[in-house]
Amino acid sequence: MRKQGAVPGRIKVSDNRLMYGGDYYPEQWLDRPDLLRTDIERILEAKINTVTLGVFAWAKLEPREGEFTFDWLIKIMDNLWENGISVILATPSGARPHWLADKYPEVLRMTAKREHNLFGRRHNHCLTSPAYREKVRIINTELAKRCGSHPAVKMWHISNEYGGDCHCPLCQEAFRDWLRDRYGTIENLNDKWCTTFWSHTYDDFAQVESPSELGENSIMALELDWKRFTSDQTIDFMKDEIRALRDAGSDKPTTANLMYHFNGIDYFKLAKEIDIVSWDSYPVWGKHSDYEIARDNGFWHDVIKSLKRKPFLLLESCPGATNWQGVSKLKKPGVVEAAALQTIAHGGDGSLYFQMRQSRGAEEKFHGAVIDHYGGSDSRTFREVCKAGEMLEQIAAVAGSSIPAQAAVIYDWENRWAIQGSCGPRSDNMYHEECIEKSYYALRRQGLNVDVIDQSIPLDGYRFVAVPMQYLFHEGFAQKLRNYVADGGILVMTYWSGVVDENDRCFLGQTPYDMTDVLGLRREEIDGLYDWESNHICKIGAGEGITQPDPSDARILSGMRGEYECRNLCELVKPMGAETLMVYDSDFYAGRPALLKNVYGKGRVYYICADAEQAFYDDLYRGLTELAGVRGPLPGGVPEGVELTLREDGRDRYLFLQNYGEKPVEIDLPKGEILYGSPESLAPLSGIVIRMSKK
Numbered sequence: 001m002r003k004q005g006a007v008p009g010r011i012k013v014s015d016n017r018l019m020y021g022g023d024y025y026p027e028q029w030l031d032r033p034d035l036l037r038t039d040i041e042r043i044l045e046a047k048i049n050t051v052t053l054g055v056f057a058w059a060k061l062e063p064r065e066g067e068f069t070f071d072w073l074i075k076i077m078d079n080l081w082e083n084g085i086s087v088i089l090a091t092p093s094g095a096r097p098h099w100l101a102d103k104y105p106e107v108l109r110m111t112a113k114r115e116h117n118l119f120g121r122r123h124n125h126c127l128t129s130p131a132y133r134e135k136v137r138i139i140n141t142e143l144a145k146r147c148g149s150h151p152a153v154k155m156w157h158i159s160n161e162y163g164g165d166c167h168c169p170l171c172q173e174a175f176r177d178w179l180r181d182r183y184g185t186i187e188n189l190n191d192k193w194c195t196t197f198w199s200h201t202y203d204d205f206a207q208v209e210s211p212s213e214l215g216e217n218s219i220m221a222l223e224l225d226w227k228r229f230t231s232d233q234t235i236d237f238m239k240d241e242i243r244a245l246r247d248a249g250s251d252k253p254t255t256a257n258l259m260y261h262f263n264g265i266d267y268f269k270l271a272k273e274i275d276i277v278s279w280d281s282y283p284v285w286g287k288h289s290d291y292e293i294a295r296d297n298g299f300w301h302d303v304i305k306s307l308k309r310k311p312f313l314l315l316e317s318c319p320g321a322t323n324w325q326g327v328s329k330l331k332k333p334g335v336v337e338a339a340a341l342q343t344i345a346h347g348g349d350g351s352l353y354f355q356m357r358q359s360r361g362a363e364e365k366f367h368g369a370v371i372d373h374y375g376g377s378d379s380r381t382f383r384e385v386c387k388a389g390e391m392l393e394q395i396a397a398v399a400g401s402s403i404p405a406q407a408a409v410i411y412d413w414e415n416r417w418a419i420q421g422s423c424g425p426r427s428d429n430m431y432h433e434e435c436i437e438k439s440y441y442a443l444r445r446q447g448l449n450v451d452v453i454d455q456s457i458p459l460d461g462y463r464f465v466a467v468p469m470q471y472l473f474h475e476g477f478a479q480k481l482r483n484y485v486a487d488g489g490i491l492v493m494t495y496w497s498g499v500v501d502e503n504d505r506c507f508l509g510q511t512p513y514d515m516t517d518v519l520g521l522r523r524e525e526i527d528g529l530y531d532w533e534s535n536h537i538c539k540i541g542a543g544e545g546i547t548q549p550d551p552s553d554a555r556i557l558s559g560m561r562g563e564y565e566c567r568n569l570c571e572l573v574k575p576m577g578a579e580t581l582m583v584y585d586s587d588f589y590a591g592r593p594a595l596l597k598n599v600y601g602k603g604r605v606y607y608i609c610a611d612a613e614q615a616f617y618d619d620l621y622r623g624l625t626e627l628a629g630v631r632g633p634l635p636g637g638v639p640e641g642v643e644l645t646l647r648e649d650g651r652d653r654y655l656f657l658q659n660y661g662e663k664p665v666e667i668d669l670p671k672g673e674i675l676y677g678s679p680e681s682l683a684p685l686s687g688i689v690i691r692m693s694k695k
């Protein structure tokens with residue numbers, strides 16, 4: 001038996017299978033045994049091997065306080081297991097029965113305007129409430145005792161898409177305790193929060209209230225700490241949920257489904273408390289080009305993969321059209337299979353759907369599903385699901401293999417929070433996420449695997465690290481970067497980095513904080529541009545050169561265009577030893593440095609001063625990754641529209657290529673065994689998986 005909380009080396013449903021399936025709500029269909037029977041037929045036909053049960057089933061599991069009804073669930077699990085189908089069993093805390101809110105009104109969430117919500121919706125509960133925690137403990141305990149050791153159950157799905165905050169009196173008290181732990185004295189808090197500003201000094205922790213438009217919303221450190229607290233409180237709630245399962249004797253691994261671009265919880269912290277990371281992906285296919293959608297979705301796959309730097313699961317995706325996006329667009333043929341393949345390429349060990357059977361009424365009745373209201377196996381969506389199921393069987397050998405990366409981009413939750421609340425220099429939009437993605441996309445164009453990590457993660461093993469807009473520096477982060485460069489690493493840092501400490505207090509003296517000698521420059525000013533304004537980053541013309549670039553920089557520059565557009569933010573720096581490689585071409589700062597390089601120890605640092613267009617990053621990073629000796633499996637990177645990813649295990653490497661462009665592409669493929677796809681040419685939306693022996 002596995003030890004408590006131990007992570008399985010390879011997340012496999014059974015030998016050589018990737019997980020395939022989705023959220024299944026048989027509790028909505030208990031009066032239709034005929035449909036539950038045909039569901040099994042469909043599941044088997046689509047090569048589905050796993051379903052998630054129990055998400056939102058609380059009212060059917062405990063219809064009245066203390067009265068439990070697990071028989072229906074056990075019967076469903078027996079039936080699934082007899083047919084070889086495994087179960088991911090969810091704790092039901094994402095939504096709760098009416099009786100619970102009626103009897104314990106404290107469980108209802110309170111808004112920032114201090115209004116108590118009524119019963120309704122989901123994720124509408126206070127995560128501090130002792131009553132809610134106790135009721136969740138009881139249902140989780142019963143669930144684990146009655147169902148946890150069922151042979152079908154492979155893992156626990158803890159709640160559903162945790163998120164949101166609560167401003168009730170219980171949460172206010174918990175927040176104050178959290179602050180007491182962090183700051184010790186109110187004087188220290190006042191100092192760290194800079195509360196002398198506008199005479200907002202606190203006399204006592206008891207005066208602190210969560211941020212609200214009705215009250216305090218001018219102390220950015222308060223906002224930042226409220227986000228930290230909410231994140232910690234959610235993780236603490238989740239830990240309580242897991243503890244109940246463990247105390248009831250279950251040692252099965254746990255997962256929690258995370259959300260796309262969600263920033264309400266520090267996912268790097270949360271990931272430490274679960275065994276397997278998973279997420280829910282709902283790209284808006286058809287709204288932008290397939291390549292743009294795939295790139296962005298790939299970015300988030302890589303964020304999720306990087307949380308543990310281990311294989312993950314995709315717990316939800318939609319096999320048809322969603323119903324909650326502004327426009328419910330059908331997925332054109334091939335998208336379902338391509339999306340499932342992309343999941344596995346980026347390190348997924350399973351790809352699942354929301355939902356197995358489309359619900360009959362209420363909010364999600366028009367949300368796409370594996371089995372729709374018609375119910376037959378001859379629907380277009382069902383056939384697409386079957387094709388994806390076949391593909392996953394063909395590439396099952398990759399299950400459990402790792403996704404090694406030599407390049408990393410720093411993307412940090414606290415920094416996201418701090419930038420969002422910073423009030424300047426461009427309150428309209430700082431384009432922070434876009435700035436991160438530009439570095440990420442440029443590395444992916446080189447055909448490189450990329451880790452997307454926060455500032456707490458060690459940099460050992462990376463040879464190229466990008467630090468885009470890392471406004472907030474924890475103590476020690478600069479030192480880590482310094483060591484990384486001194487040891488020979490290539491570092492890119494952009495504008496608006498090293499500006500504030502972890503309390504959003506501006507660093508005094510030269511910035512980027514503790515990095516000016518490494519960078520060979522200091523920040524002087526930053527210009528916010530209106531949406532309609534732009535500037536350009538240009539090569540230095542003959543005769544104007546400040547110094548001749550060294551041969552490696554000359555090579556990098558020779559692969560770059562004469563000029564690139566930049567927008568939104570333009571930083572002005574004073575070189576203090578760094579070489580200027582490119583300059584601005586207009587405004588009063590025409591001729592001032594826009595791209596600089598400095599040598600520090602055995603490494604090099606490149607500093608980008610402005611929000612440049614994607615092509616600038618693509619061209620610059622091509623040269624820099626070559627300089628760093630970081631090479632993808634295909635020489636020269638990949639053509640636009642193509643995604644390339646590599647997984648490997650002790651014996652083999654698995655190359656994934658997918659064409660999200662509009663035209664077929666010809667690629668010289670490395671030698672190996674083709675697990676999936678055709679070697680002829682890569683048609684739009686098609687892919688190929690090649691197994692290459694390491695020997």
Ligand code: GLA
Nearest residue numbers: 160161280282316322354367
């Ligand atoms: C989320 C939820 C699901 C469902 C889907 C619909 O991901 O977790 O319960 O509502 O959205 O797309």
Ligand code: ZN
Nearest residue numbers: 126166168171
């Ligand atoms: Zn609360």
